[in-house]
Amino acid sequence: MADKQAKLTVAGSEHELPVLQGSCGPDVVDIRKLYGKTGMFTYDPGYKATASCESALTYIDGEEGVLLHRGYPIGQLAENSSFMEVAYLLLNGELPKSDELDTFTHTITRHTMLHEQLIQFYRGFRRDAHPMAIMCGVVGALSAFYHDSTDISDPEHRKISSHRLIAKMPTIAAMAFKYSVGQPFLYPDNSLSYTANFLRMTFGVPAESYEVHPAVERALDRIFILHADHEQNASTSTVRLAGSSGANPFACIAAGIACLWGPAHGGANEAALNMLREIGTPDRIPHYIERAKDKNDPFRLMGFGHRVYKNYDPRAAVMQKTVREVFDALNVTDPVFEVALQLEEMALQDDYFAEKKLFPNVDFYSGVILSAIGFPTTMFTALFALARTVGWVAQWNEMISDPGQVIGRPRQLYVGPTERDYLPLDKR
Numbered sequence: 255m256a257d258k259q260a261k262l263t264v265a266g267s268e269h270e271l272p273v274l275q276g277s278c279g280p281d282v283v284d285i286r287k288l289y290g291k292t293g294m295f296t297y298d299p300g301y302k303a304t305a306s307c308e309s310a311l312t313y314i315d316g317e318e319g320v321l322l323h324r325g326y327p328i329g330q331l332a333e334n335s336s337f338m339e340v341a342y343l344l345l346n347g348e349l350p351k352s353d354e355l356d357t358f359t360h361t362i363t364r365h366t367m368l369h370e371q372l373i374q375f376y377r378g379f380r381r382d383a384h385p386m387a388i389m390c391g392v393v394g395a396l397s398a399f400y401h402d403s404t405d406i407s408d409p410e411h412r413k414i415s416s417h418r419l420i421a422k423m424p425t426i427a428a429m430a431f432k433y434s435v436g437q438p439f440l441y442p443d444n445s446l447s448y449t450a451n452f453l454r455m456t457f458g459v460p461a462e463s464y465e466v467h468p469a470v471e472r473a474l475d476r477i478f479i480l481h482a483d484h485e486q487n488a489s490t491s492t493v494r495l496a497g498s499s500g501a502n503p504f505a506c507i508a509a510g511i512a513c514l515w516g517p518a519h520g521g522a523n524e525a526a527l528n529m530l531r532e533i534g535t536p537d538r539i540p541h542y543i544e545r546a547k548d549k550n551d552p553f554r555l556m557g558f559g560h561r562v563y564k565n566y567d568p569r570a571a572v573m574q575k576t577v578r579e580v581f582d583a584l585n586v587t588d589p590v591f592e593v594a595l596q597l598e599e600m601a602l603q604d605d606y607f608a609e610k611k612l613f614p615n616v617d618f619y620s621g622v623i624l625s626a627i628g629f630p631t632t633m634f635t636a637l638f639a640l641a642r643t644v645g646w647v648a649q650w651n652e653m654i655s656d657p658g659q660v661i662g663r664p665r666q667l668y669v670g671p672t673e674r675d676y677l678p679l680d681k682r
């Protein structure tokens with residue numbers, strides 16, 4: 255029996271509903287028995303007020319701009335840890351000890367290669383295919399190659415497939431890039447770190463040795479940390495929903511990649527940089543701010559606003575700092591950074607954005623860094639998918655290991671025609 259109860263009155267009858275409490279965050283009204291008690295469903299398109307699951311991975315306080323992974327603030331993780339540490343933390347619940355991190359990193363490193371036949375898949379795509387289209391296809395196809403790890407009822411299979419997904423994603427993404435520029439694929443070099451290996455597979459060529467810039471490696475590793483997980487966002491919910499039917503993990507992650515691609519979600523980093531380039535110079539910012547405020551104009555400030563954050567996205571603050579570090583390390587600059595800084599400042603002073611609590615999100619500055627490193631805009635969302643794979647597999651594992659897990663199956667408010675008789679063709 256829950257400590258608190260909520261009361262719902264329907265047509266004069268009062269029903270008590272249990273109120274559940276998490277370790278932090280708002281309480282939730284448990285409506286699982288609502289239909290049985292009242293014959294009614296709840297209506298919440300977009301799940302604006304619906305907790306779809308119980309989770310111990312990530313906590314967000316959108317009002318305060320707080321993001322914790324297993325209790326650790328994202329700023330501390332971004333500053334002090336590595337992507338491999340964060341991956342271990344999300345998967346296992348605790349930060350790894352030194353030997354645990356070594357073993358985990360070694361395991362991931364030993365799964366970085368792709369089955370050689372998968373290379374044929376790439377050749378089937380047009381050269382100008384979007385990397386996310388390739389990622390969806392190739393990741394979904396992994397289930398055809400790794401039959402030995404698709405029994406989701408076996409914890410060992412789940413572990414191996416999770417490691418495979420995390421390990422192979424950089425190889426898959428780098429190959430998508432190489433294919434688009436017509437360069438040969440590079441095999442992984444397991445003497446390098448996870449992130450350095452990805453940089454080399456992306457920017458190296460077989461004819462020369464590739465020196466990984468330590469500042470770039472650190473910056474990209476930090477970007478991966480910032481994207482590792484974000485509780486029940488659209489793509490993670492997609493992975494959970496796909497997984498709830500018992501689908502294999504490779505298919506579930508492919509579903510997550512498809513969802514992430516959209517411009518309202520992971521595609522926003524690409525859209526944000528395109529927007530900043532279109533604005534071009536600070537004097538044009540007011541015009542774009544007016545457009546974003548105009549109800550008759552579909553234009554939105556990309557990289558601004560968030561379903562959960564009604565305060566500064568803590569990841570955007572780390573991103574902004576990382577832009578400067580990368581510029582300094584590479585001794586480069588980009589006029590879009592100045593446009594971004596001034597756009598942020600002007601928007602935050604504007605009543606429209608203040609009233610609607612619209613702040614820069616993680617995507618606002620990430621494109622500026624990725625572009626300085628040398629990634630084309632089409633690769634941005636692929637990098638997001640690479641990093642988010644850690645969160646997806648951790649959430650998927652959490653769901654499958656839960657003995658109370660059931661298939662996700664929302665209900666609806668039907669507004670179509672009521673029952674009517676079929677009309678033969680000559681009577682319509």
Ligand code: ACO
Nearest residue numbers: 518519520522546554555556557558559560561610615617
């Ligand atoms: N520019 C201008 N106005 C905006 C913006 C924006 N970027 N974002 C929201 N608004 C306005 C909406 O027009 C709406 O106004 P209204 O109440 O007068 O109708 C109000 O703010 C609320 O917006 P919703 O779309 O209802 O908020 P929701 O929580 O559904 O959407 C979303 C959040 C999709 C992120 C939205 O802010 C947006 O489209 N932002 C731009 C795309 C973006 O940056 N996406 C990345 C999200 S982070 C991530 O996925 C990693």
